[in-house]
Amino acid sequence: LSPVPLNAALAPLEWLLGTWESDEPGEGTFPTINHVGQPVINFMFNAFQIETKKPLHRECGFIRLKPGTNHVAFINAQNTGLVDIEEGELTENQLNLQSCSLxxxxxxxxxHVHQMLLFICQIRRVLRLRPDGKxxxxxxxxxxNEPLTQHLHITYQRTS
Structure with missing residues (x-):
């Protein structure tokens, strides 16, 4: 993909762009946190307009599985300004998730996507590995102003 021009509204932040690496080793510690080996998967989903390659939707975050169970948490931040925590179950090659915090x-x-009452979910997500590997x-x-409605359906192919 060729780079997309920076939106003019972001010009004041242009100085932050690029790949950054520390020139000296950083430090990070806390007595009760193990920073290495936590049971998480980092993810990033990007959707682009087919012809122009203009970015449409982006999500990134973490998927955690409670050790010894099929209970899974999906911690998600979107480019629209929405952050949500979805929880649910892993069944074979499928995650069934519902929002519990927005x-x-x-x-x-x-x-706005919003949370109405406790346990009434405003986001539902299903991730499924199909038999064809997608x-x-x-x-x-x-x-x-809309009831629960399908917002996104996308199929991904593994590239590496």
Whole structure:
């Protein structure tokens, strides 16, 4: 993919762009946290417009499996300003997840995805490894003016 021009609204932050590596070893410690070997998978999903390659939607975060169980947590941040925690179950090659916590930036574009009542989920996600080896993702969400509706359906092919 060729680089997409920087949105003019981001010009004041242009100085942050690039790949950064420390020139000296960094430090990080806390007495109760083991920083290496935690049971997490980092993920990043990117969707692009086919012809222009313009980025449409991005998500990144972590997937955690509670050791010794099939209970899974999906910690997710989106480029729209929404951050959510989804929890659910792993069954064979499928994750079934529902939002349990939602938060968003104060200036997020309407309509907002929101949490109505405790245990009423506004985001549902299914990640499934298909028999043909492709990963299928379906995301449904409800906003303040739409009921729970399929928002995204995408199939991924492993490249490495």
């Amino acid at each position: 938060s968003r930036i104060s200036f997020a574009k309407e309509p 990963l299928e993702q379906t995301v449904s969400m409800a906003t303040n």
